[in-house]
Amino acid sequence: MKILVPISIVPDTTSKVAFTDGDTKYDKNNVTFILNPTDEWYALVRAVELVEANGGSVTVINVGEAANDQFIRKALAIGANNAVRIDAEAKDAFFVASQIAEHAKTEAYDLVITGKETIDYNGSQVGAMLAEMLDLPYVALVSKLEVAGTEATLEREIEGGVEVVAVNLPMVVGAEKGMGEQRIPNMRGIMQSRTKPLAVVPAVEVAEHVVVNKFELPAPKTGAKMIDADNIEELVRLLHEEAKAI
Amino acid sequence: MSNVAEQETLKEALRGGEFLIKETKSEDIFIPEEFSEEQQMMAKATDDFIDMEITPIAEKIDKMQDPELMPSLLTKAGELGLLGIGVPEDLDGLGMSFNTTMLIADVVGSAGSFSTAYGAHTGIGTLPILYYGNEEQKKKYIPKLATGEWKACYCLTEPDAGSDANSGKTKAVLSEDGKSYSITGQKMWITNGGFADVFIVFARIEDDKNLTAFIVERSYNGITMNEEEQKLGIKGSSTRQIFFNDTVVPVENMLSERGNGFKIAVNILNIGRIKLGAGVLNGCRAVIRHSVRYGNERKQFNTPISSFGAVKYKLAEMTARNYATESLCYAAGQDVDDRITYLRNSGMSAAESKLKGVEEFAIECAIAKVHGSETLDYCVDEGVQIYGGMGFSEDAPMARAYRDARIARIYEGTNEINRMLLVGMILKRAMKGDLDILSHAKAVGKELLQMPKPANIDRTEAFASEKELISRMKKAVLMVAGKAAQTFGAKLNNEQILLMAVADMIIEVYAAETSIMRAEKLINQHGESADGVKAKLAKLYLQLAINKLEQKGREAISCFAKGDEMRVLLMGLKRFTKHEPINQREIRHEIADMMIEKNDYAYKLWS
Secondary structure, three states, X not given: OEEEEEOOEEEOOOXXXXXXXXXXXXXXXXXXXXXXXHHHHHHHHHHHHHHHXXXXXXXEEEEEOHHHHHHHHHHHHHOOOEEXXXXXXXXXXXXXXXXXXXXXXXXXXXXXXXXXXXXXXXXXXXXXXXXXHHOOOEEEEXXXXXXXXXXXXXXXXXXXXXXXXXEEOOEEEEEOOOXXXXXXXOHHHHHHHOOOOEEEEEOOOOOOOOOXXXXXXXXXXXXXXXXXXXXXXXXXXHHHHOOOXX | OOOHHHHHHHHHHOOOOHHHOOOOOHHHOOOHHHOXXXXXXXXXXXXXXXXXXXXXXXXXXXXXXXXXXXXXXXXXXXXXXXXXXXXXXXXXXXXXXXXXXXHHHHHHHHHOXXXXXHHHHHHHHOHHHXXXXXXXXXXXXXXHHHHOOOOEEEEOOEOOEOOOHHHOOOEEEEOOOOOEXXXXXXXXXXXXXXXXXXXXXXXXXXXXXXXXXXXXXXXXXXXXXXXXXXXXXXXXXXXXXXXXXXXXXXXXXXXXOOOOHHHHHHHHHHHHHHHHHHOOHHHHHHHHHHHHHHHXXXXXXXXXXXXXXXXXXXXXXXXXXXXXXXXXXXXXXXHHHHHHHHHHHOOOOHHHHHHHHHHHOXXXXXXXXXXXXXXXXXXXXXXXXXXXXXXXXXXXXXXXXXXXXXXXXXXXXXXXXXXXXXXXXXXXXXXXXXXXXXXXXXXXXXXXXXXXXXXXXXXXXXOHHHHHHHHHHHHHHHXXXXXXXXXXXXXXXXXXXXXXXXXHHHHXXXXXXXXXXXXXXXXXXXXXXXXXXXXXXXXXXXXXXXHHHHHHHHHHHHHHOOHHHHHHHHHHHHHHHOOOOOOHHHHHHHHHHHHHHHOOXXXXXXX
């Protein structure tokens, strides 16, 4: 089985959010970056588990600049067999999906597993766009994924229950919590990651569809009002009169 | 240096203790910022392991209700490869450098009881076989220990043989057929004793002057143990008293040669010491991080307590001291690695070169142990203080950190033993002519009799005045130690109060110099950093060091000098420690403010 896992590199959740270039760009100065958790914990880990159980290979692909190589090597340390980096700044979802599609269309992958979203812009678009570009079925928000032969069985958490879907491979899957669990790369994996192939490929020309006019931070939080636990009347009064919540 | 070859010769020639008589160059020391991507990734993975598998169950581990818990955590660590970092690849380890094992010990250090179990297994449990075992012994035991299939412990201490380890009463008697030894004796404070599969046991054959070491397996006959010790801290680590009652051990399980046990014990402890120095670092970082965060959250007088100068003072000092331990540990760790490579290239075996490499820097190992454990103690103490009443409660993380820290000043040789050892080793090397302390001390003596020359400092050079001050700190040590040696001769070993003071002076020189060199190297490599925090930490540490050196110098001089001699020495001390104090308010505020703003430790070594 041949699996492709697109991975993004995102700011750590504790990073300060600030903008540059007239508030049109995220300020990357002094920011700690990490592998996008849904890509790493759910998509990549499940892909590695499937290959460990059934044989085959996992390729990770990233659209980004050379500074991303260290994170790509972490994905290799976790268990991916090889990696591709499209050497360009990831501009927007359409750009990223187009670059990945360009690679995937000649490689005959059985499965493409993306994380359900990146934790920076939370766009949730790349998986769906990629499926469209590759003309493959797409199931999003998948919390369980099993493969038998050429058929995948997927579970999705839905309101009040679980939906079970069977899809013929090849397909694209958007991985959600539950599909895998964070795997700490073992030391041998880390050492081997240096020697696993990491191909750097130039980007293809893609039309620009997105122009950022402006980013802005949410208004600062106003202070919380503390009410004594015994003073229920006051709490009710405030909720009614000030917050107008009841 | 003009060319690479010359530089390499210099590196090879670097000897233990030489920092006292030579100026260290920043390009010659290793700084932890130079760890490779691979080493950082290993550190991060280890950190994740501690965060996910250990910290969330710290309380459960300490309750010791499940005897299988600790060994199962070691097994998990083994699966990740954490038990074989420094073990050669042909014995199922990773074959990483000495300094990598230091880095991993650093990270694991925040794991309380687990870090003790980890240290005992990978250090004193595994290394005697790895370094002194023959091929059969290594093949039989090391792969099992490196992968975590088997766990190890080290049985040296006895009820009447603690610091005086070579006085143990455990006996090993050769059987009539010459095929086995029968071991009988009582061992105590045995970390991992409750679950270890392999015991490194030290016993005396007949009336030998020195002990002999044996590999004993749990399945052998006649091994009984007391219940788990109820301890002040690291409550979750197994600590047993173990009795060997005519335990039959095959002769092929003798480690090294008869009578070599004490040498094994001492050399393995050297490694344990420097590892312990590194092994407190992440514990300190965790305590400081908690302190910053709590200080930011906790409000009194409608103000977060972190904004108070009294709290900032502590945050800055905790961090400066930890920065110094970090600087000295990793500089020494690399010196050990370089020495190992040098000895290996000159034809020594892998195991022997590792032992000799560490032995060469035994002085620095002792410094790392003392400085690290005392920094940890300072950090947990002030951590509790910043938490105030909550610091005294089991609901906050400080109580456990406080308890767990205390053992570090005791095990791997008490800090008192280490202080005496490090001065003793310097004097011994001086007497043997390996370390030219005497002529340098004489030169300092001569300088004392001359009028002080104004220092010629190129202030355009970064840290020029700090480096000049460090060179005078060395002179102060040489003056005091030289005079003390002259006064007492061989009897100096009995002058413990004096030796403790001299040891502290030496420790401060090494800590201050490696701290400043690290900051200088960083600036040379990357220019001034935006927050310049490491330069500030180095400068604050130097101030702490010079204050302590001055105080300990006066103490030392008072132990033996009188009248005119005392006046001359005190004047010398004053001359060698003369400096303009830095603005403590300003620098401590700047360091603390930066951490308060980040709501975190001052910087990251891995991410």
